[in-house]
Amino acid sequence: EAGVAQSPRYKIIEKRQSVAFWCNPISGHATLYWYQQILGQGPKLLIQFQNNGVVDDSQLPKDRFSAERLKGVDSTLKIQPAKLEDSAVYLCASSKVAGSSYEQYFGPGTRLTVT
Amino acid sequence: DAKTTQPNSMESNEEEPVHLPCNHSTISGTDYIHWYRQLPSQGPEYVIHGLTSNVNNRMASLAIAEDRKSSTLILHRATLRDAAVYYCILRKNNAGNMLTFGGGTRLMVKP
Numbered sequence: 001e002a003g004v005a006q007s008p009r010y011k012i013i014e015k016r017q018s019v020a021f022w023c024n025p026i027s028g029h030a031t032l033y034w035y036q037q038i039l040g041q042g043p044k045l046l047i048q049f050q051n052n053g054v055v056d057d058s059q060l061p062k063d064r065f066s067a068e069r070l071k072g073v074d075s076t077l078k079i080q081p082a083k084l085e086d087s088a089v090y091l092c093a094s095s096k097v098a099g100s101s102y103e104q105y106f107g108p109g110t111r112l113t114v115t
Numbered sequence: 116d117a118k119t120t121q122p123n124s125m126e127s128n129e130e131e132p133v134h135l136p137c138n139h140s141t142i143s144g145t146d147y148i149h150w151y152r153q154l155p156s157q158g159p160e161y162v163i164h165g166l167t168s169n170v171n172n173r174m175a176s177l178a179i180a181e182d183r184k185s186s187t188l189i190l191h192r193a194t195l196r197d198a199a200v201y202y203c204i205l206r207k208n209n210a211g212n213m214l215t216f217g218g219g220t221r222l223m224v225k226p
Contacts, residue, residue: 004158031212042202042216043159056213091158095212104151104214106158 002026004107006092012113018080021110025073025094031055032069033104034077035091043091049075082114119203124221127193135188135220137203142183145208150177150188152199153219159202162188198224 005024013019025032030051035043046065048055051072060067064083069075079086089109120138127133139148150162163170163177165186170177176189190197202219206212 033213035216042200042219044216045213048213093158097212103161103164104159104212106160108156109158 004092004094004105006090006107006110008110009108010111010113012115013082015084015114016081018078019082019112020076020078021090021092021112023075023077023092023107025075025092026105029094029096029105030072031095031097032075033093033095034067034075035093035106037089037091037109039088046077079112082112084114087112087114119205119217121201121203121217121220123218124223126223126225127190127197129195129224129226130192133190133193133197133222133224135190135201135203135222136185137187138185139203139205140184142205143207146205147208148177148179148183148186149204149206149214150175151202151204151214151216152197153202154196154199159216162201164206193222193224195224195226198222 007022032049034046036046037043046060047057047067049069052069067077089111091106091109093104093106095104147166149164151159152162153159163172163175165177165179178187200219200221202216204214
């Protein structure tokens, strides 16, 4: 089965610009996650969707980050305006069912560099 | 939230077994123990998980202490491809499958 797809793989922008990342989860996976991974650290959950509803966005900096999952499939994560500290790898993951022990499947990530 | 403690790094020789420890002294009765690993320039991948009993799968074995305050991920025969960062994560059964990653253990495998 096809894995989690993300695009672009790399992005370089200047501070105060905006950027968007796209994620296509594994077919049939109801739950979708966005993580931020700063160099040398473990991934940090930003937002979790169950179908097209938000389950948890407590760690999403809502003044500049937004995410949506229209129709419960693809998702986009946007940053506007970007700051230097947003430089990180943004990982998308999906899983079959929330509230179970099912594993999360991660995409390759988008490496964002803010200059 | 219960936290995990892992060594920052470990070394192993190729084709030898590797035991990766994890301490989780504040684990609660409903917390699952998950292990993920992240190869260079890739997203994390699931390795194994357990609740109370030891678990085996094609990738590894998970040994859970009787008091559940620690666990050990066992790679039976390390290969160069196993060089990665290994994350030990506690997942609450009511947390919507959310994972809180720590710093993990960087495993280096020497040929």
